[in-house]
């Protein structure tokens with residue numbers, strides 16, 4: 001099995017590479033600015049480099065995890081971001097189709113507006129921010145170029161980080177460690193997922209597709225615990241034995257780009273394939289943050 005992972009240097013891509021390598025699959029990851037051992041540099045907005053790489057590697061599967069995923073960065077650099085999140089995804093799908101590679105595009109719960117959860121794969125999308133819009137447009141572009149491609153929508157992710165602010169979950173640790181009074185959002189409801197769970201789901205999906213080539217279209221995975229950012233802080237405080245007395249819950253919408261209030265996704269299409277992996281938040285977050293306690 002030959003697999004190409006775009007965004008192999010990123011939070012999710014690293015976990016996918018690890019899990020796939022454990023299966024002894026032949027895995028090549030791409031990176032852009034963080035090229036390290038086992039990764040090849042590839043700017044996905046450079047279409048000729050992408051074509052050359054895919055034609056050389058001829059992967060059976062492409063897991064397309066590279067994206068700009070910080071909503072506030074996308075608001076400020078919308079046109080530039082569209083080149084990566086939309087145009088490059090579209091081109092990747094076209095090349096994958098020509099070569100005969102199966103593309104799995106990673107998307108987000110931010111394609112929904114969060115007003116009427118739970119959302120099924122077929123429910124109407126209505127992104128509230130430009131990031132969600134680019135990811136939805138990326139989905140549509142991928143499926144237009146290659147209707148046999150797959151989309152996997154995931155919610156907020158956490159996992160082993162290179163910097164504590166690398167994930168929107170682990171970045172809460174400094175708030176907890178500082179003794180200064182702070183507010184934490186207690187409005188938007190989130191369903192955090194450990195990146196290893198997503199990687200295991202992708203592994204199982206790849207295996208399912210090798211047995212049934214007709215599997216395609218949109219899939220969704222959601223964490224099973226509903227938590228606001230404040231709830232996550234309370235959980236971290238509990239498992240890391242740190243006080244959260246200086247943090248107060250903020251009942252207002254988070255500042256910056258608008259976020260959906262509750263974009264809980266229905267995961268039953270994956271579950272019907274027998275695919276399900278869930279790490280309890282207490283367990284996963286303790287494992288990820290323990291190395292950062294000094």
Ligand SMILES: NC(=O)c1ccc[n+]([C@@H]2O[C@H](COP(=O)([O-])OP(=O)(O)OC[C@H]3O[C@@H](n4cnc5c(N)ncnc54)[C@H](OP(=O)(O)O)[C@@H]3O)[C@@H](O)[C@H]2O)c1
Pocket residue numbers: 006007008009010011012013030031032033034035042043044045064065066067068069084106107108109135154155156157158167168
């Ligand atoms: N993180 C979340 O909470 C979350 C939630 C829902 C959905 N998602 C989706 O999950 C996927 C993975 O997210 P992530 O958290 O792993 O993202 P990430 O950690 O920010 O990683 C982004 C990846 O994209 C690469 N990249 C950036 N610009 C590139 C370019 N021009 N050409 C090629 N590669 C480029 C980066 O490479 P370098 O770092 O080497 O520059 C990095 O490997 C994304 O599609 C995202 O939309 C993420």
